[in-house]
Amino acid sequence: MLNSLDRGLDWFERVLYLGAAAALALMMVSISADALGRYLFTQPVRGVYELNELYLLTATVYLSIARAQRLDEHIAVHAIFLAMPRPVRRVVRVTGRVLSAALFAAIAYKTGGMALQQFEMGNATSGAVTLPTWIGWFFVAVGSGAMTLRLLLQVVFEVCGRDVPGDRPEH
Numbered sequence: 001m002l003n004s005l006d007r008g009l010d011w012f013e014r015v016l017y018l019g020a021a022a023a024l025a026l027m028m029v030s031i032s033a034d035a036l037g038r039y040l041f042t043q044p045v046r047g048v049y050e051l052n053e054l055y056l057l058t059a060t061v062y063l064s065i066a067r068a069q070r071l072d073e074h075i076a077v078h079a080i081f082l083a084m085p086r087p088v089r090r091v092v093r094v095t096g097r098v099l100s101a102a103l104f105a106a107i108a109y110k111t112g113g114m115a116l117q118q119f120e121m122g123n124a125t126s127g128a129v130t131l132p133t134w135i136g137w138f139f140v141a142v143g144s145g146a147m148t149l150r151l152l153l154q155v156v157f158e159v160c161g162r163d164v165p166g167d168r169p170e171h
Helices: 002-040 048-062 065-070 079-083 086-121 134-159
Strands: none
Touching: 002 048, 002 065, 002 134, 048 134, 065 134, 079 086, 086 134
């Protein structure tokens, strides 16, 4: 059962990760096109700043965060952690994941509500290009929701005494 849940969440995280990679590629192309247009033709690409600020940067960060957690690729300082006795490490790991899951659940809930509210109101930017504002909030909500699920699944694996998928072995 746990392995099936992990496989399903892993698939969803991979899809989000591809979205983050596409957002990063689009960010690079749009900024390069804007710079070329600005300096070669004195005509920047309209809306690039807004597109990157509202959508692409947010998508790059939040759509990849759960996958990074799955692969244990977040920045961490292990010096103090590894000096702790193994039972204490387990408590610290579970407690940290539970608290992090609560935080990400709150972020997902709040930003999901913001996305829905912005969508229903039809809010849009008033800059060089008019862009809907709900999309950025949606990326944060989906990414934070996936992170919440990943953290909770890791807690369940840990509490059940199973190896947590993606965790690196302790030395």
